[in-house]
Amino acid sequence: MEKIKVNSSPPFSFNEENLLEAKRILAMYPEDRSKSALLRLLHIAQKQNNGFCSVGVMDYIADFLKIKPIEVYEVATFYTMYHLKPLGKHVFEFCQTATCATVGVEKIIDYTCNKLGIGIGETTHDGLFSIKTVECLGACGYAPMMQLGEDYVEHLTESKIDELIQNLRNQENG
Ligand code: FES
Numbered sequence: 001m002e003k004i005k006v007n008s009s010p011p012f013s014f015n016e017e018n019l020l021e022a023k024r025i026l027a028m029y030p031e032d033r034s035k036s037a038l039l040r041l042l043h044i045a046q047k048q049n050n051g052f053c054s055v056g057v058m059d060y061i062a063d064f065l066k067i068k069p070i071e072v073y074e075v076a077t078f079y080t081m082y083h084l085k086p087l088g089k090h091v092f093e094f095c096q097t098a099t100c101a102t103v104g105v106e107k108i109i110d111y112t113c114n115k116l117g118i119g120i121g122e123t124t125h126d127g128l129f130s131i132k133t134v135e136c137l138g139a140c141g142y143a144p145m146m147q148l149g150e151d152y153v154e155h156l157t158e159s160k161i162d163e164l165i166q167n168l169r170n171q172e173n174g
Contacts, residue, residue: 009055014064018044022064034065038075041065042082051091052083080134088123088130090168093147097136105144108156109133115165128172129165 014022022041029036041064045057053076062069076082080093094100094109109131113119116129123130139145142154153164 009057009059012045012049012054012056012060014045014060015048018048026065035067035071038065038067038072039079042072042076046082050086051089052086080132083132086123087132088128089172090128090148091130091132093132093134093137095135095137095139095143095145095147096133097140099136099140100143100145103143105156108144108158108161111158112161115161128168 013019021044022037025037025040026034038061041061042053042057045061046053049057058072058076059069062072065072077084083091092112094105094112096105096109109120113131116124116131118124118129118131120131120133134147137145137147137152139152139154142152144156145152145154146156147153148164153160
């Protein structure tokens with residue numbers, strides 16, 4: 001589990017659009033069950049906060065839901081879909097659980113790390129790519145696989161990684 005540095009984060013608040021959406025979601029639950037909205041609100045806040053849940057984000061969500069900050073920290077640090085530090089624009093989240101491991105995801109991860117010149121949990125100097133490892137993403141039949149943003153990339157091979165990185169770089173260069 002990553003350590004959270006308390007008081008190291010600027011305050012956060014929802015922008016107008018997200019505030020409306022958060023209120024809409026919150027209204028779906030009974031008043032004394034506001035915590036049920038936590039996962040969805042964290043997703044919205046993370047997206048607004050350049051892809052990561054800072055302490056400021058988590059404290060704001062706790063206040064918004066009228067729950068204790070620790071209740072938000074527990075959730076945000078448990079689920080790998082919440083990022084606790086700034087990451088690159090494209091985050092390669094490799095599944096490292098049994099099926100993916102059996103069919104060689106480790107080799108694919110090593111290849112990607114070498115290609116990008118970074119380790120797991122690191123971001124390239126240009127801020128474009130980060131690599132994470134996560135637990136089973138529920139797509140075991142398509143192993144080895146990873147999540148990239150809101151998409152799954154399946155049956156990974158080294159050439160697929162090459163192609164993907166090249167395409168993402170081309171997109172950036174317009
Ligand atoms: S083990 Fe990788 S998706 Fe399930």
